[in-house]
Amino acid sequence: MLQPYDLMEQLLSAIEDHITETVTIADLSKRFYISEIHLQRLFKFAFGTPLAGYIRSRKLAASVEKLLKTDYRIIDIANEYGFTHEQAYIRAFKKEYRITPGELRRSGTIIKVFPPLQIFPENKLPNGAMFGPEIVMVPQFRVIGRRFEVPFDQSVELPPKLAKRFWEEDRLKIDNIAEKNVYYGITRIVDIREGYSHYLPSVKVNDISQVPEGMMADCFPSGMCARFHYIGKHHYYDINADMARGMYDAICDFANRQGKKYETQNQKLYFERISDEDYDGTYCQMEWFTPIRHL
Numbered sequence: 001m002l003q004p005y006d007l008m009e010q011l012l013s014a015i016e017d018h019i020t021e022t023v024t025i026a027d028l029s030k031r032f033y034i035s036e037i038h039l040q041r042l043f044k045f046a047f048g049t050p051l052a053g054y055i056r057s058r059k060l061a062a063s064v065e066k067l068l069k070t071d072y073r074i075i076d077i078a079n080e081y082g083f084t085h086e087q088a089y090i091r092a093f094k095k096e097y098r099i100t101p102g103e104l105r106r107s108g109t110i111i112k113v114f115p116p117l118q119i120f121p122e123n124k125l126p127n128g129a130m131f132g133p134e135i136v137m138v139p140q141f142r143v144i145g146r147r148f149e150v151p152f153d154q155s156v157e158l159p160p161k162l163a164k165r166f167w168e169e170d171r172l173k174i175d176n177i178a179e180k181n182v183y184y185g186i187t188r189i190v191d192i193r194e195g196y197s198h199y200l201p202s203v204k205v206n207d208i209s210q211v212p213e214g215m216m217a218d219c220f221p222s223g224m225c226a227r228f229h230y231i232g233k234h235h236y237y238d239i240n241a242d243m244a245r246g247m248y249d250a251i252c253d254f255a256n257r258q259g260k261k262y263e264t265q266n267q268k269l270y271f272e273r274i275s276d277e278d279y280d281g282t283y284c285q286m287e288w289f290t291p292i293r294h295l
Contacts (some may be wrong), residue, residue, distance in 0.1 A: 001282050002035055004231040005129040007120050008046055016116055019062045022082040023055050038280040043288040045285050046131045046228055047117055060096050061113035067101055087186055109229060125246035126233030138289060140222040143184050144174050145202025146215050152195055156248065157241045159185060159199050166201030166236055173212045178204040186218060220271060223291050230286040236274055265275050
């Protein structure tokens with residue numbers, strides 16, 4: 001199977017190359033040797049939009065030029081772009097642009113079309129790809145876990161090992177878990193002069209009334225965050241220093257980007273979120289959040 005970056009790059013190209021054909025998710029899944037369900041999950045995870053909706057939007061966008069620059073019949077344009085019936089094309093067109101193809105021809109209304117998605121070389125990481133960021137609002141949530149002091153010179157290598165140990169051992173001692181299959185790794189830097197960060201491998205809980213001995217409760221405050229998406233061709237347990245370093249670098253690039261509209265909180269607080277249900281035997285998925293404020 002393809003590496004995540006190559007998979008997404010070739011998937012986007014395949015959609016554009018066959019824009020005037022009937023492009024189905026079933027056909028694409030066979031082409032790239034991945035199940036339909038996981039192909040749709042990976043696409044939505046990477047780009048934040050459903051694969052079927054993206055294909056439809058791109059077909060409609062491509063059809064607009066033919067609609068406005070030729071006198072082809074609407075039924076012929078519908079057939080050319082893979083719509084089985086003229087009415088199906090008209091309904092989809094009106095839902096997308098709030099105007100019918102015929103009305104657009106007559107009125108000269110300016111409409112906004114969905115351009116092709118792009119994936120850039122900087123998205124490429126060893127055995128994976130990084131997407132984002134997108135700006136999201138994270139509600140407050142509580143976790144229970146075991147806190148560690150991680151020296152800065154071990155901040156890449158050590159957390160994956162601590163996460164694995166927590167997931168296999170400590171997690172089983174915690175009751176009232178809110179998301180049974182989801183891991184949260186929270187990093188806090190209280191004072192950079194201390195030379196270490198606090199790392200909390202944890203799970204989200206419904207309440208913090210019962211904290212096992214040796215563990216602690218923590219609360220991530222509600223607020224605006226930059227969310228990154230990582231897709232890797234490996235198991236979660238196989239995340240190594242090179243992969244983690246690539247993810248850290250992507251976040252640092254965002255934090256230091258020129259002309260930015262948002263500012264991170266000096267990278268003093270962030271968390272990763274992993275659901276083991278998203279692993280399909282080939283590709284894993286990880287989300288990474290860091291609080292931001294609008295400049």
